[in-house]
Amino acid sequence: MTHRPGLDPAVAEVRLAVRRVLAPLADGDAVVVALSGGADSLALAAAVAFEARGRRVVAVTVDHGLQEGSGEVAARAARCAEALGLEARIVSVAVEHAGGPEAAARAARYRALTDAAGELGARAVLLAHTLDDQAETVLLGLARGSGAASLQGMARESELRGIALLRPLLDVRRATTRAACAAEGLDPWDDPHNADPRFARVRVRDTVMPVLETELGPGIAEALARTAASLREDAEAFAEMIDETIEDIVEHAEAGISVSVAALAANPAALRHRIIRHVVDAEFGESLTRAQTLEVARLVTDWTGQGPIDLPGCAARRLGGRIEFTAR
Structure with missing residues (x-):
């Protein structure tokens, strides 16, 4: 410079x-x-x-x-x-x-x-x-x-x-x-x-x-900042993929929103989890922890008839071929 x-x-x-x-x-x-x-x-x-x-x-x-x-x-x-x-x-x-x-x-x-x-x-x-x-x-x-x-x-x-x-x-x-x-x-x-x-x-x-x-050794702060920049680039790419995907798999439901089980199951776990978090954040203004996200994902990948899952601001349950998120 x-x-x-x-x-x-x-x-x-x-x-x-x-x-x-x-x-x-x-x-x-x-x-x-x-x-x-x-x-x-x-x-x-x-x-x-x-x-x-x-x-x-x-x-x-x-x-x-x-x-x-x-x-x-x-x-x-x-x-x-x-x-x-x-x-x-x-x-x-x-x-x-x-x-x-x-x-x-x-x-x-x-x-x-x-x-x-x-x-x-x-x-x-x-x-x-x-x-x-x-x-x-x-x-x-x-x-x-x-x-x-x-x-x-x-x-x-x-x-x-x-x-x-x-x-x-x-x-x-x-x-x-x-x-x-x-x-x-x-x-x-x-x-x-x-x-x-x-x-x-x-x-x-x-x-x-x-x-x-x-x-x-020195340079830790710079390395952490580089890590943040790299992850942000990845997140922006994921966000674009999610925006494209959500249009096809999300429908409005009474008092909430629903997502196609088949479409979630067809996506890799990383994208599936991001879609779940995005839906809850966009619809209810709440952030899910990883544990909460995994519980919702089990409604897709490991469903044995379990009932609704209480989440911040909403509840998630499986109804037929869809996961429905409704306000609590």
């Missing part, structure tokens, strides 16, 4: 990553940058400010209200954004604790960011997840043991509620974003939650990853 003489390599790397993501957007498009005030999001905001080239950029800071002084932290982040020449907005949210505090905070944050983008007419929200975040996500998925889907990590581009979610820094190390902040004279905020061992992600970051690097 080339950069101008005198430009710090870390700053150049972050800017190039942002430039690649912004390039497909039209000059007049508005974008939102998620800004917590930490090193990753601060380096991202600085790079977007430099690369915006006439686009309207709004830095949105979400105040979850989970820590004492969170309002001042949010105000500090907003001041940083304004110092970079960006518009700044603070959004306060109420965090429901169903599903665990991390998941609840993330859900509330994403709602706030996409709401803000919609109000501003922005096409995209830029998120500051790094290669290190991706590696940690893969390890956490491996620990859950829910199959290849949990090992895909985060997508570089996805969509939520009609808003594009873009992650320009998935190939950038966390050390690089911190170095970029130092080079640009930016003072990031260090979230105390990022050092709290009660959170599984913190234990992965501070304990598991260093042990892996020590015992297996």
Whole structure:
């Protein structure tokens, strides 16, 4: 990678990553940058400010209200954004604790960011997840043991509620974003939650990853990120196959949906299981564990007259030549 003489390599790397993501957007498009005030999001905001080239950029800071002084932290982040020449907005949210505090905070944050983008007419929200975040996500998925889907990590581009979610820094190390902040004279905020061992992600970051690097050698984070990218490619190919297959084997049923037993049986196990998970997710908005998926698959491959199977949000049962999924 080339950069101008005198430009710090870390700053150049972050800017190039942002430039690649912004390039497909039209000059007049508005974008939102998620800004917590930490090193990753601060380096991202600085790079977007430099690369915006006439686009309207709004830095949105979400105040979850989970820590004492969170309002001042949010105000500090907003001041940083304004110092970079960006518009700044603070959004306060109420965090429901169903599903665990991390998941609840993330859900509330994403709602706030996409709401803000919609109000501003922005096409995209830029998120500051790094290669290190991706590696940690893969390890956490491996620990859950829910199959290849949990090992895909985060997508570089996805969509939520009609808003594009873009992650320009998935190939950038966390050390690089911190170095970029130092080079640009930016003072990031260090979230105390990022050092709290009660959170599984913190234990992965501070304990598991260093042990892996020590015992297996350097490059573990990059290898995990490559694994996520490879599995995501496979998943996209499977998704296309599933979309083509489902049109022929799925029918709407009373209070639910049904799938042809013969068609499921004719497919390889991997595709059969993905079809089952896809049907439940698309129709009822629920994710099945591997154990639940295998129980449904037994209605196809090992049916001995067993009754309905209770699943999240629905029940599955075999009726003649079809598997019927109905709301509970």
